[in-house]
Amino acid sequence: MKKLTSIVAAAALLGGMAYAKEVKIGVVLPMTGNIAAFGQTSKGGLDIAYEQKNKLSNGDTVKLVVVDDRGDKVEAATAVKRLLDKDKVSVILGEVASSNSMAMAPVAEKAKTPMITHASTNPRVTKDKKYVTRACFIDPFQGAVMAKYAIDNGMKTAVVVTDAKQDYSVGLSKAFKKAFEAAGGKIEKTILINSGDKDFNAQVAALKAANPGIVAFTGYYPEAALMVKQARDMGVKTPFIGADGVGFPELVKIGGKAAEGFMYTDHFNEAAASSAEAKAYVDAFHKKYNKPADSMGALAADGYGMILQAMESCIKAGKASDDKECINTNLRNTKDYKGITGVITINKNGDAVKSAVVNAVKDGKFAYKTSVNP
DSSP states (O other): OHHHHHHHHHHHHHHHHHTOOEEEEEEEEOOSSTTHHHHHHHHHHHHHHHHHOOBOTTSOEEEEEEEEOTTOHHHHHHHHHHHHHTSOOSEEEEOSSHHHHHHHHHHHHHTTOOEEESSOOOGGGTTTOSSEEESSOOHHHHHHHHHHHHHHTTOOEEEEEEETTOHHHHHHHHHHHHHHHHTTOEEEEEEEEOTTOOOOHHHHHHHHHHOOSEEEEOSOHHHHHHHHHHHHHTTOOOOEEEOTTTOSHHHHHHHGGGGTTOEEEESOOGGGOOSHHHHHHHHHHHHHHSSOOOHHHHHHHHHHHHHHHHHHHHHHTTSOTTOHHHHHHHHHTOOSEEETTEEEEEOTTSOEEOOEEEEEEETTEEEEEEEEOO
């Protein structure tokens, strides 16, 4: 009787595995181009998360289909169409830049396919969307953290540097200004730049003349590094504060000693990693790459983890792991997810409610300063 039971159990197991399938997750990242560091670091964290888990409880195997959009919004939208039409993915992970995610979102929305961006912080990415969610906080919170830090440290006047080509920068600038002025601060001047600019002498001259207490730089790391370097060369000693778009090794590689003291809000710093999940990720990151874990990789790992949790919830409910409506509903109902970057709850708008950290360049490295809760 015992032998018969074992045979039946084995047959049932084999029968179940016979129905196991491959579930595809489409990933859109800027692996090349002007903001390639965003894509490459995201992929690094995603690879670790994938290595830790790539098979679901029902035997289904997860496959990542990665497409490089070169940081271009047109290519980002085209990438989603290809992933849906050719690769038949069940969910989309990406992009990093808000402008690119906003180009992708309508495509995913029309196809009723869940999309989760791990790092796009502009509120418009998820606004009025049913199928778009994010694993990161949004710019109004990030801008408020920047403003609060400046005011709390006695910096009552500011010059805001805005990248006119980036929706991320435009939105973040508005959020910073609103919070800074509400706290009693004064905006002395807004200086416009464009992605890809190399010469900031004119902007630095205007900044120097304004003589603010702080410079709020709301763009990305390539321009941040060059601008702070040129500012220091011209004798400007005003402290700079940025956001999650500047916290990359290139800030120090390009800016050199001029980047020392550059502060920025971010989603993660391994020095603040306290949960078992975060510590396990950091250990795996160090072992694989032999360097500190970065925020973009941790965010990508969280986005992937949230997708897998959503799929597992579908399985528990007796539905297919690749049921798009089910995955989307579960993503939107995420509550108290223990991620690498902190505890994540998704609100009614599809945005993540979570804490932020403030880092600063110290001795050529990114040092943790403090955490700020929502």
